[in-house]
Amino acid sequence: MADNEVVLLDYILSTFGIRVRIALAEKGIKYEYKEQDLVNNKSALLLEMNPIYKKIPVLIHNGKPICESLIIVEYIDEVWKDNPILPTDPYERAQARFWAKFVDDKVHTVARTMWLGKEGEHEAEKKELIENLKHLADFLGDKPYFGGEKFGFVDIALIPFYKWFYMYEKIGKFNLDCPKIIEWAERCLKNVESVAKFLSDENDVYDLIKMHRKKIGVD
Numbered sequence: 001m002a003d004n005e006v007v008l009l010d011y012i013l014s015t016f017g018i019r020v021r022i023a024l025a026e027k028g029i030k031y032e033y034k035e036q037d038l039v040n041n042k043s044a045l046l047l048e049m050n051p052i053y054k055k056i057p058v059l060i061h062n063g064k065p066i067c068e069s070l071i072i073v074e075y076i077d078e079v080w081k082d083n084p085i086l087p088t089d090p091y092e093r094a095q096a097r098f099w100a101k102f103v104d105d106k107v108h109t110v111a112r113t114m115w116l117g118k119e120g121e122h123e124a125e126k127k128e129l130i131e132n133l134k135h136l137a138d139f140l141g142d143k144p145y146f147g148g149e150k151f152g153f154v155d156i157a158l159i160p161f162y163k164w165f166y167m168y169e170k171i172g173k174f175n176l177d178c179p180k181i182i183e184w185a186e187r188c189l190k191n192v193e194s195v196a197k198f199l200s201d202e203n204d205v206y207d208l209i210k211m212h213r214k215k216i217g218v219d
Contacts, residue, residue, distance in 0.1 A: 006031035007060040009046050011038055013208055015108070015160035016069035017057040018198050022156050023073045025194035027080045070100050073156055086153045099139055099146065100157035106132040107161060111168050115209055118218055120173040129168070130177060137180040144187060151192050159188050159195055166202040167209050 008024070008031050010017035024031055036046055036056050049058045049065035059066045059075065066075045077085040087093050110132060114125040136158065140146055146154035162185040165176050188195045213219040 005060075005062055007034060008032070009034050009036050009043070009049065009058040009060070010056050011036050013200050013204060014056055015164065015200075018160035018200070019069045019156050020057045020059060020072050020076075021198045022159070022192075022194045023076045023085060025197065026085065026151070026156075027076055027083055029076070029080060070097075070104070070157060073153065077153075085147075085156065087147070096147070096153040099136065099154045102132070102136070103154070103157045103161070107136075107158070111161075111164070115168060115171045116213070116216070116218065119171055122172065126172050126174045133176065133178040133181050137178055137184075140180060140184055145184070151188065151195075155188060155192075159185060160199065162188075163200045163202045164205050167206045170206060171209065171213075 006024070006029060008017070008020060010020065010033060012035060021033075034043075034045070036043055038056065042054060046056065046058065047054055049060055050056075050067045053067065055067070057067075057069055057072060059072045061075075061079070066072050073085060086096055107129065110125050110129045114122040114129065117125075136146075139154075143149070145151045146158070165182075169176055189199065190196075210219060
Protein backbone atom coordinates (compact mmCIF):
# COMPACT_ATOMS: atom_id res chain seq x y z
CA MET A 1 0.00 0.00 0.00
CA ALA A 2 1.05 3.59 -0.59
CA ASP A 3 2.12 5.77 2.35
CA ASN A 4 -0.84 6.87 4.46
CA GLU A 5 -3.31 4.75 2.51
CA VAL A 6 -6.57 4.30 4.38
CA VAL A 7 -9.22 1.68 3.61
CA LEU A 8 -12.47 1.13 5.51
CA LEU A 9 -14.25 -2.23 5.46
CA ASP A 10 -17.82 -1.47 6.43
CA TYR A 11 -21.55 -2.03 5.94
CA ILE A 12 -23.71 0.95 5.07
CA LEU A 13 -26.28 0.57 7.90
CA SER A 14 -23.79 -0.36 10.62
CA THR A 15 -23.99 1.98 13.60
CA PHE A 16 -20.40 1.05 14.43
CA GLY A 17 -19.20 1.77 10.91
CA ILE A 18 -20.99 5.12 10.95
CA ARG A 19 -18.91 6.09 13.98
CA VAL A 20 -15.76 5.55 11.97
CA ARG A 21 -17.06 7.34 8.88
CA ILE A 22 -17.99 10.37 10.99
CA ALA A 23 -14.57 10.41 12.67
CA LEU A 24 -12.78 10.19 9.32
CA ALA A 25 -14.92 13.01 7.94
CA GLU A 26 -14.35 15.21 11.00
CA LYS A 27 -10.62 14.79 10.46
CA GLY A 28 -10.84 15.36 6.71
CA ILE A 29 -9.20 12.01 5.94
CA LYS A 30 -9.51 10.56 2.46
CA TYR A 31 -10.10 6.81 2.35
CA GLU A 32 -11.30 3.97 0.19
CA TYR A 33 -14.66 2.56 1.28
CA LYS A 34 -15.26 -1.16 0.72
CA GLU A 35 -18.83 -2.32 1.39
CA GLN A 36 -19.01 -5.81 2.90
CA ASP A 37 -21.58 -8.56 2.44
CA LEU A 38 -21.98 -9.76 6.01
CA VAL A 39 -24.76 -12.26 5.36
CA ASN A 40 -23.82 -14.41 2.39
CA ASN A 41 -20.21 -13.82 1.47
CA LYS A 42 -17.71 -12.22 3.85
CA SER A 43 -14.77 -11.07 1.79
CA ALA A 44 -11.34 -12.68 1.96
CA LEU A 45 -9.96 -9.25 2.89
CA LEU A 46 -12.31 -8.94 5.88
CA LEU A 47 -11.43 -12.44 7.09
CA GLU A 48 -7.74 -11.68 6.68
CA MET A 49 -7.89 -8.31 8.42
CA ASN A 50 -10.18 -9.37 11.29
CA PRO A 51 -9.68 -13.12 11.67
CA ILE A 52 -10.76 -13.14 15.33
CA TYR A 53 -14.21 -11.54 15.16
CA LYS A 54 -14.72 -11.47 11.38
CA LYS A 55 -16.73 -8.26 11.79
CA ILE A 56 -16.82 -4.73 10.45
CA PRO A 57 -15.73 -2.01 10.76
CA VAL A 58 -12.06 -2.53 10.05
CA LEU A 59 -9.79 0.41 9.32
CA ILE A 60 -6.72 -0.56 7.30
CA HIS A 61 -3.95 2.02 7.60
CA ASN A 62 -0.90 1.35 5.46
CA GLY A 63 -1.79 -2.33 5.37
CA LYS A 64 -2.29 -2.68 9.12
CA PRO A 65 -5.81 -3.43 10.46
CA ILE A 66 -7.48 -1.73 13.42
CA CYS A 67 -10.73 -3.29 14.66
CA GLU A 68 -13.60 -2.29 16.98
CA SER A 69 -15.24 1.07 16.33
CA LEU A 70 -14.32 2.99 19.49
CA ILE A 71 -10.72 1.77 19.27
CA ILE A 72 -10.66 2.88 15.63
CA VAL A 73 -11.99 6.34 16.51
CA GLU A 74 -9.32 6.73 19.20
CA TYR A 75 -6.66 5.55 16.73
CA ILE A 76 -7.83 8.12 14.17
CA ASP A 77 -7.65 10.83 16.83
CA GLU A 78 -4.12 9.84 17.85
CA VAL A 79 -2.71 9.57 14.32
CA TRP A 80 -4.39 12.64 12.81
CA LYS A 81 -4.10 15.24 15.56
CA ASP A 82 -5.89 18.20 13.95
CA ASN A 83 -9.44 18.83 15.16
CA PRO A 84 -9.23 16.61 18.29
CA ILE A 85 -12.14 14.27 19.00
CA LEU A 86 -11.24 13.31 22.59
CA PRO A 87 -10.68 15.96 25.28
CA THR A 88 -7.09 16.89 26.09
CA ASP A 89 -7.67 16.86 29.86
CA PRO A 90 -6.95 13.34 31.26
CA TYR A 91 -10.01 13.28 33.55
CA GLU A 92 -12.32 14.45 30.78
CA ARG A 93 -10.81 11.83 28.44
CA ALA A 94 -11.50 9.12 31.02
CA GLN A 95 -15.09 10.34 31.39
CA ALA A 96 -15.55 10.34 27.61
CA ARG A 97 -14.28 6.74 27.38
CA PHE A 98 -16.60 5.71 30.24
CA TRP A 99 -19.72 7.11 28.58
CA ALA A 100 -18.80 5.82 25.13
CA LYS A 101 -18.53 2.32 26.61
CA PHE A 102 -21.82 2.95 28.42
CA VAL A 103 -23.44 3.47 25.01
CA ASP A 104 -22.22 0.04 23.88
CA ASP A 105 -23.05 -1.78 27.12
CA LYS A 106 -26.23 -0.02 28.21
CA VAL A 107 -27.85 1.31 25.03
CA HIS A 108 -26.85 -1.01 22.19
CA THR A 109 -26.76 -4.26 24.20
CA VAL A 110 -30.02 -3.61 26.04
CA ALA A 111 -31.85 -2.50 22.89
CA ARG A 112 -30.52 -5.49 20.95
CA THR A 113 -31.98 -7.91 23.50
CA MET A 114 -35.33 -6.19 23.02
CA TRP A 115 -35.41 -6.11 19.22
CA LEU A 116 -34.31 -9.72 18.94
CA GLY A 117 -37.29 -10.80 21.05
CA LYS A 118 -41.03 -11.03 20.43
CA GLU A 119 -42.78 -7.75 19.65
CA GLY A 120 -44.05 -6.00 22.75
CA GLU A 121 -42.12 -8.22 25.16
CA HIS A 122 -38.99 -7.47 27.23
CA GLU A 123 -40.59 -4.89 29.52
CA ALA A 124 -37.50 -4.82 31.75
CA GLU A 125 -35.23 -3.95 28.81
CA LYS A 126 -37.56 -1.16 27.67
CA LYS A 127 -37.48 0.42 31.12
CA GLU A 128 -33.73 -0.01 31.35
CA LEU A 129 -33.16 1.54 27.92
CA ILE A 130 -35.16 4.64 28.86
CA GLU A 131 -33.36 4.87 32.20
CA ASN A 132 -29.97 4.59 30.50
CA LEU A 133 -30.81 7.30 27.97
CA LYS A 134 -31.80 9.50 30.89
CA HIS A 135 -28.39 8.85 32.48
CA LEU A 136 -26.84 10.07 29.23
CA ALA A 137 -29.14 13.11 29.27
CA ASP A 138 -27.96 13.91 32.80
CA PHE A 139 -24.33 13.69 31.67
CA LEU A 140 -25.12 15.95 28.72
CA GLY A 141 -26.70 18.51 31.06
CA ASP A 142 -27.01 21.94 29.49
CA LYS A 143 -24.10 21.44 27.09
CA PRO A 144 -24.90 21.51 23.36
CA TYR A 145 -22.79 18.36 22.85
CA PHE A 146 -21.37 15.67 25.10
CA GLY A 147 -17.99 17.15 24.22
CA GLY A 148 -19.10 20.56 25.51
CA GLU A 149 -19.25 23.29 22.91
CA LYS A 150 -17.68 20.89 20.41
CA PHE A 151 -18.97 17.65 18.88
CA GLY A 152 -16.74 14.89 20.27
CA PHE A 153 -16.11 11.27 21.25
CA VAL A 154 -19.31 10.46 23.14
CA ASP A 155 -21.35 12.25 20.48
CA ILE A 156 -19.76 10.03 17.83
CA ALA A 157 -20.42 6.94 19.98
CA LEU A 158 -24.15 7.63 20.44
CA ILE A 159 -25.38 9.52 17.38
CA PRO A 160 -25.51 6.54 14.94
CA PHE A 161 -28.13 4.91 17.18
CA TYR A 162 -30.51 7.86 16.87
CA LYS A 163 -31.99 6.55 13.63
CA TRP A 164 -32.57 3.19 15.34
CA PHE A 165 -34.92 4.75 17.92
CA TYR A 166 -37.88 4.48 15.52
CA MET A 167 -37.27 0.74 15.15
CA TYR A 168 -36.90 0.31 18.93
CA GLU A 169 -40.28 1.95 19.45
CA LYS A 170 -42.06 0.07 16.66
CA ILE A 171 -40.85 -3.37 17.68
CA GLY A 172 -40.97 -2.72 21.41
CA LYS A 173 -44.36 -0.98 21.21
CA PHE A 174 -43.33 1.76 23.59
CA ASN A 175 -42.24 5.40 23.62
CA LEU A 176 -38.63 6.43 24.20
CA ASP A 177 -39.38 9.35 26.46
CA CYS A 178 -36.09 11.26 26.45
CA PRO A 179 -36.61 14.70 24.91
CA LYS A 180 -33.15 16.02 25.82
CA ILE A 181 -31.46 13.24 23.83
CA ILE A 182 -33.80 13.84 20.87
CA GLU A 183 -33.02 17.55 20.99
CA TRP A 184 -29.28 16.81 21.11
CA ALA A 185 -29.54 14.40 18.16
CA GLU A 186 -31.45 16.92 16.05
CA ARG A 187 -28.81 19.53 16.88
CA CYS A 188 -26.12 17.14 15.64
CA LEU A 189 -28.05 16.51 12.41
CA LYS A 190 -28.49 20.23 11.83
CA ASN A 191 -25.00 21.43 12.74
CA VAL A 192 -22.58 18.59 12.02
CA GLU A 193 -22.21 17.92 8.31
CA SER A 194 -20.75 14.43 8.74
CA VAL A 195 -23.73 13.35 10.87
CA ALA A 196 -26.23 14.54 8.28
CA LYS A 197 -24.23 12.76 5.58
CA PHE A 198 -23.80 9.35 7.20
CA LEU A 199 -26.75 8.70 9.49
CA SER A 200 -28.99 5.89 8.28
CA ASP A 201 -32.58 6.32 7.15
CA GLU A 202 -34.85 5.06 9.95
CA ASN A 203 -37.08 3.17 7.52
CA ASP A 204 -34.08 1.34 6.06
CA VAL A 205 -33.07 0.33 9.59
CA TYR A 206 -36.59 -0.88 10.39
CA ASP A 207 -36.77 -2.91 7.18
CA LEU A 208 -33.36 -4.46 7.86
CA ILE A 209 -34.29 -5.53 11.38
CA LYS A 210 -37.70 -6.83 10.33
CA MET A 211 -35.97 -8.98 7.69
CA HIS A 212 -33.48 -10.24 10.28
CA ARG A 213 -36.24 -11.01 12.77
CA LYS A 214 -38.11 -12.99 10.15
CA LYS A 215 -34.95 -14.91 9.34
CA ILE A 216 -34.40 -15.95 12.96
CA GLY A 217 -38.07 -16.78 13.46
CA VAL A 218 -39.26 -14.15 15.96
CA ASP A 219 -41.67 -12.44 13.51
